[in-house]
Amino acid sequence: MNTPTTTVHTGRHFLQIPGPTNVPDRVLRAIDMPTIDHRGPEFAGLGLAVIEGAKRVFRTASPVVIYPSSGTGAWEAAIVNTLSPGDRVLMAETGQFATLWRTMAGRLGLEVDFIEGDWRHGADPAAIGARLAEDRGHTIKAVMVVHNETSTGVTSRIPEIRRAIDQASHPALLLVDTISSLGSIDYRHDEWGVDVTVGGSQKGLMLPPGLGFNAVSDKALAAAAANTSRRSYWDWHEIIAANRTGYWPYTPATNLLYGLREAITMLEEEGLEAVFARHDRHAAATRAAVRAWGMEILCADPREYSSALTAVMMPDGHDADQFREAVLARFDMSLGTGLARLKGRVFRIGHLGHFNDLMLMGTLAGVEMGFEVAGVPYREGGVRAAMDVLSGKARP
Numbered sequence: 001m002n003t004p005t006t007t008v009h010t011g012r013h014f015l016q017i018p019g020p021t022n023v024p025d026r027v028l029r030a031i032d033m034p035t036i037d038h039r040g041p042e043f044a045g046l047g048l049a050v051i052e053g054a055k056r057v058f059r060t061a062s063p064v065v066i067y068p069s070s071g072t073g074a075w076e077a078a079i080v081n082t083l084s085p086g087d088r089v090l091m092a093e094t095g096q097f098a099t100l101w102r103t104m105a106g107r108l109g110l111e112v113d114f115i116e117g118d119w120r121h122g123a124d125p126a127a128i129g130a131r132l133a134e135d136r137g138h139t140i141k142a143v144m145v146v147h148n149e150t151s152t153g154v155t156s157r158i159p160e161i162r163r164a165i166d167q168a169s170h171p172a173l174l175l176v177d178t179i180s181s182l183g184s185i186d187y188r189h190d191e192w193g194v195d196v197t198v199g200g201s202q203k204g205l206m207l208p209p210g211l212g213f214n215a216v217s218d219k220a221l222a223a224a225a226a227n228t229s230r231r232s233y234w235d236w237h238e239i240i241a242a243n244r245t246g247y248w249p250y251t252p253a254t255n256l257l258y259g260l261r262e263a264i265t266m267l268e269e270e271g272l273e274a275v276f277a278r279h280d281r282h283a284a285a286t287r288a289a290v291r292a293w294g295m296e297i298l299c300a301d302p303r304e305y306s307s308a309l310t311a312v313m314m315p316d317g318h319d320a321d322q323f324r325e326a327v328l329a330r331f332d333m334s335l336g337t338g339l340a341r342l343k344g345r346v347f348r349i350g351h352l353g354h355f356n357d358l359m360l361m362g363t364l365a366g367v368e369m370g371f372e373v374a375g376v377p378y379r380e381g382g383v384r385a386a387m388d389v390l391s392g393k394a395r396p
């Protein structure tokens, strides 16, 4: 028997969670191909194309390792290659994903200094710099930061964090999670001096879930070469060696790699700068709508507003999940739930990936109509305010 559903699908579902995001038809068509021999001559062309293309997206000349994994796997890969049980690391509590990464680090035997946060701000470069300056013996082996905290819609300022590490003259590695920023928000692995950048396929890269990425600096590679702690599947060296000729030491996710090749082509046809500008503009229009509705944006520092998603605080006495359920049932649109301590208190509007002005307007109209349906108090005019930002009539 089919499970009954409250939502009737007529037309397209609106998938406006902050990832997985809408997969473009072009990418779906690219994936819809016969799987080929991953050790045969045809595969190498695909392998080399995605390995080189991924470097351009991460903005690095260094290797990018592509795993058949979720983002969580790529988190683990970054840790087990560069760090050993007992190593001390510095992390910042930006929200639920930073907290999950910290939990993983603890399970893998690392000693974590966790700079507490209020889930409304990004990682504080000054606090990181101060902790590193205190660490005269250089016992801290890595600084680990989530670039775009998907649970809160807050983007940490990675170049400032790099500067803080440099000003403290500290040799710690810099590990950055870009799972929900890569391909949506400006990011530069080489220029910003990042040692390991962790990525995932299902957000700005416009692919289904299933690929994890590690972009790896020379310093990180040297740390991995010197690291004798146990690892196998995630080990970079064997993969990088096989990648030189376009292959993997195990069976790669062939059809997702077809999709990745197409997604990189699409990002480059638009141009990465234009992709980032499009995300900035849609985020600004979304914030204009939220303010016009009389609601509060969770991110407390305008320098840290996320261009990938906006987390909106619910008026007191109203449950964000009941509102989301009403929107799904009535308008067939999925909005992001509040995670962990934000459960019921915020909903998240994803405006990243394969997205355009009218998709944004449909999304915001769905939210505004949803307030009415769910009996949430709001001021009219959010959709209008967003349109005015998109048309250039209003300054964001």
Ligand SMILES: Cc1ncc(COP(=O)(O)O)c(C=O)c1O
Pocket: 019, 070, 071, 072, 073, 097, 146, 148, 149, 150, 151, 177, 178, 179, 180, 200, 209
């Ligand atoms: C910032 C961030 N880090 C890590 C993860 C975990 O990735 P995955 O769910 O693909 O394992 C997510 C997933 O949403 C994320 O947004």
